[in-house]
Amino acid sequence: MGAYFVTGTDTDAGKTMVASGLLALARQRDMSTLGLKPVASGCDKTPAGLRNIDALTLGEQSRPQVPYETINPYAYEPAIAPHLAARRAGRVPTLNHLVAATAEPLAWQRDLTLIEGAGGWRVPLNQHEDLAGLAVRLRLPVILVIGLKLGCLNHARLSAEAICADGLRLAGWAGNLIDPDFAVDEHDYQANLATLGQTLQAPCLGLIPRLDAGSPGQRATAAAQHLSLPSAD
Known part of the structure; x- marks a missing residue:
């Protein structure tokens, strides 16, 4: 199956929800897994150092587990x-x-490795480089997470065009319902999904409904029920 870079149409589109769900699904099938988030802001101070909830969630779904700093x-x-x-x-x-930081983890060649970006595809890494450049340098196929909202x-089409460019x-792409009002009218909701399916030249890996309750691990398990694993082809 291999390694993939996970990006989103925007901040809070649901990258971690989809990434942790895919890792949970792979674990259910007895695959080795690894989730990486090389750069994270919005971290909490803890006795062990700065910790990011998204990175912790990915680590929880990684088997065998690895140190947080990895x-x-x-x-x-x-x-x-x-x-x-x-x-x-x-x-x-x-x-x-x-x-350099991802070289050793990628060399482990776990059945499924996901590297989660930050924000959307064009989020800056520094004054001269974008975080998307990591996916380019590593030549990784990309999974696009679409925050389903007006x-x-x-956002999805522009992101897909930039990835291909x-x-x-x-x-593949996955939809994550972040605005419940977006799905109130079932006919319009299905029409929007059909447009995504017709315009994005990649398979849909799943559509995740609004999942607010439970721990990050419980939400990952719930998300897994709505996802399928990407093809290595």
Whole structure:
């Protein structure tokens, strides 16, 4: 199955929901798994150091488990754009840093490895580089997570076009319902989904309903019921 880069149409589109759900699904099928989030802002101070809930969620679904620092080597406290948080912390990563940080985990060749980005496809990493450059440097196929809400058609199509323009394969897309009002009219909801299916040149890996209750692990297990694993082809 291999490794994939997970990006979203926007911040809070549901990247971690989909990534953790796919990892949970792979675990249910007795596959080895690994979730990585190389750069994360909005981290909490703990006795063990800065910790990000999304990175912790990915780590919980990784088997065998690995140290937190392997999952999230660049952690920042402010809940702002990663490049701004990094600048404030005085620890600004480059693509070379991230390639080096992910080299050993990728070499493990677990059955399913997911590298989750931050924000959308074009989120800056530093003054000169985008985080999308990591997927390009690693030549990873991309899974696009679409936050299902008004405006998602434009965001999804632009993101897919940018991914393909960067020379990468869109391995699949998944929809995550973040605005319940978007699905109130069933006819319009299905029409929007049909438009996504017709315009995105990639298979749909699933549609996740609104999942608010439960722990991150419980939500990952629930999300897995609505997802299918990407094809290695």
